[in-house]
Amino acid sequence: MTEPSRFTWLSRLLHWLTAALVFASLFIGFVMVNSVGSYAGLVALHKTLGVVILVVVLVRVVNRLTHRPPPLPAGVGALERKVVLLSELSLYALLLAQPLLGWAMVSAAGGPVAVFGSLRLPRIAPFDAQLFWVLRQAHSVVAYALMAAIAAHISAVLLHTLTLRDRLIERMTFRFRSKAERSRLG
Amino acid sequence: MAEPSEPSEPPGRWGTARPGRRDVLRGAAAVGAFLAVDLAAFLTANNWLGPARLTPRRFLDGFNTAFGRHHGYRTNHAKGVSVAGWFDSNGNGRELSTAAVFAPGRTPVIGRFSAAGGNPHTADAAAAGRGLGLAFGFPGSQQWRTAMLNLPVFPDNSPQDFYDRLAATALVPGTGKPDPSAMTRFLAAHPPSARALTILKQHPPTPGFADSIFRGLNAFYFVNESGVRTPVRWSLTPLQQALPPSSGPNALFDPLVAQLRGGPLRWRLMLTVGAPSDPTDDATLLWPADRRTVDAGLLTLDSVATESKGNARDINFDPMVLPPGIEPSDDPLLSARSAVYAASYRRRTGEKTL
Numbered sequence: 001m002t003e004p005s006r007f008t009w010l011s012r013l014l015h016w017l018t019a020a021l022v023f024a025s026l027f028i029g030f031v032m033v034n035s036v037g038s039y040a041g042l043v044a045l046h047k048t049l050g051v052v053i054l055v056v057v058l059v060r061v062v063n064r065l066t067h068r069p070p071p072l073p074a075g076v077g078a079l080e081r082k083v084v085l086l087s088e089l090s091l092y093a094l095l096l097a098q099p100l101l102g103w104a105m106v107s108a109a110g111g112p113v114a115v116f117g118s119l120r121l122p123r124i125a126p127f128d129a130q131l132f133w134v135l136r137q138a139h140s141v142v143a144y145a146l147m148a149a150i151a152a153h154i155s156a157v158l159l160h161t162l163t164l165r166d167r168l169i170e171r172m173t174f175r176f177r178s179k180a181e182r183s184r185l186g
Numbered sequence: 187m188a189e190p191s192e193p194s195e196p197p198g199r200w201g202t203a204r205p206g207r208r209d210v211l212r213g214a215a216a217v218g219a220f221l222a223v224d225l226a227a228f229l230t231a232n233n234w235l236g237p238a239r240l241t242p243r244r245f246l247d248g249f250n251t252a253f254g255r256h257h258g259y260r261t262n263h264a265k266g267v268s269v270a271g272w273f274d275s276n277g278n279g280r281e282l283s284t285a286a287v288f289a290p291g292r293t294p295v296i297g298r299f300s301a302a303g304g305n306p307h308t309a310d311a312a313a314a315g316r317g318l319g320l321a322f323g324f325p326g327s328q329q330w331r332t333a334m335l336n337l338p339v340f341p342d343n344s345p346q347d348f349y350d351r352l353a354a355t356a357l358v359p360g361t362g363k364p365d366p367s368a369m370t371r372f373l374a375a376h377p378p379s380a381r382a383l384t385i386l387k388q389h390p391p392t393p394g395f396a397d398s399i400f401r402g403l404n405a406f407y408f409v410n411e412s413g414v415r416t417p418v419r420w421s422l423t424p425l426q427q428a429l430p431p432s433s434g435p436n437a438l439f440d441p442l443v444a445q446l447r448g449g450p451l452r453w454r455l456m457l458t459v460g461a462p463s464d465p466t467d468d469a470t471l472l473w474p475a476d477r478r479t480v481d482a483g484l485l486t487l488d489s490v491a492t493e494s495k496g497n498a499r500d501i502n503f504d505p506m507v508l509p510p511g512i513e514p515s516d517d518p519l520l521s522a523r524s525a526v527y528a529a530s531y532r533r534r535t536g537e538k539t540l
Contacts, residue, residue, distance in 0.1 A: 036345050036522045040524045110501060118510040127325050151224055162209065163214075
């Protein structure tokens with residue numbers, strides 16, 4: 001079997017960076033709203049993670065629009081290709097929407113939007129308690145949607161890799177060659 | 187890009203080769219294991235798995251048990267009026283903090299006088315705690331919010347103690363009154379709260395809102411230009427007498443509103459400078475009376491309004507909304523207040539009053 005083609009080095013790095021940041025941010029988000037003693041510290045961390053995710057995802061959007069992804073394994077049929085595209089689009093949309101919703105809801109409650117300790121971002125929504133509530137509810141709905149979309153994404157890659165054995169996951173992994181391999185490849 | 191060269195069946199709608207049974211099991215097991223871990227992490231994060239913890243939700247339920255459920259109002263300090271004015275800084279505070287509010291000059295202020303308790307229609311009682319929430323420079327990026335009380339110390343020094351005290355005040359069905367033995371049992375089991383109660387009894391409340399000293403109670407760290415961190419507690423010292431209490435259910439709010447309509451009310455913002463030995467994590471303890479104070483300027487409140495859209499009603503007086511130059515201390519009440527206020531704000535902003 002030939003070596004499957006991979007995403008660019010930058011694309012793979014951004015993907016795994018997003019994965020770690022989003023996992024941490026979702027987990028902290030669910031923990032903090034149910035905690036009393038660690039709430040304040042976790043909220044500060046959650047906001048900072050959110051703004052980092054927003055920057056990383058914006059870079060990814062530009063990267064995605066300027067780079068063609070490697071082809072899917074040949075076994076992926078026409079209908080599944082549509083599903084793949086749709087799920088990729090939804091993940092990008094959710095990942096962009098979620099930090100913006102968080103930023104907007106803090107703004108609608110009157111701010112300040114504090115990140116990285118003492119940095120203050122501008123407010124992006126008017127002070128309006130009802131608007132805050134709508135944005136706050138949306139922030140939770142999108143959190144659940146993100147959880148579901150990410151679970152579906154990971155399940156699909158696991159099934160492809162372990163059941164169909166089409167090495168789908170290798171498009172996104174880093175291959176660490178041994179010294180011997182490197183010298184053999186010259 | 188070359189297609190895989192090995193012979194395969196023509197691609198169908200869902201792919202090529204039919205996987206063997208072992209491959210199906212392998213994939214299903216991996217997906218099952220992943221989803222199980224994912225779900226367990228999610229349930230643990232949401233406090234649905236693992237040991238029961240004190241959550242903001244339980245505080246809201248505790249207040250509702252004690253005071254009833256009143257849609258659209260704050261869960262505690264439900265009764266209040268919105269006020270506005272300004273703070274004239276004299277620049278003295280800069281010695282302790284770089285916060286913009288302490289630079290010489292004027293900062294607009296939105297505030298809210300309130301009565302402790304979760305019933306917005308309660309009759310005013312002299313003994314009930316009086317609150318003053320302030321938002322300096324709202325809604326700017328350097329804003330500072332604080333929620334103060336007319337008490338010398340806070341009755342409890344931990345979120346759990348506060349929750350236990352709340353539970354001890356719950357009304358007994360049938361009598362409609364709290365069980366007095368519950369409070370006796372609570373005080374016996376919580377020595378810091380019992381000590382605080384002794385201090386509170388030595389400081390009876392003044393006749394009204396206008397002559398009350400309001401205190402921040404929790405300690406904070408002020409950070410100045412040289413990076414020096416100083417423990418500070420702040421308070422507001424009144425510069426006027428209060429009108430005497432009126433009769434009727436608004437015995438304290440009516441004179442306050444009348445007084446504000448007649449002219450501005452003023453308080454001096456005093457910063458008490460803590461020594462390294464002073465407790466920063468225990469709001470039930472007084473600091474020694476001889477601690478140095480810095481007069482940071484004059485708070486003037488000159489307008490009053492019923493709570494409505496866009497005024498203090500819609501502000502969460504979260505004590506963790508601090509400008510650069512003021513930092514939280516290790517007092518566990520700060521994070522708990524922030525958490526419970528946020529839960530209350532989220533719930534009430536989605537509800538209609540009346």
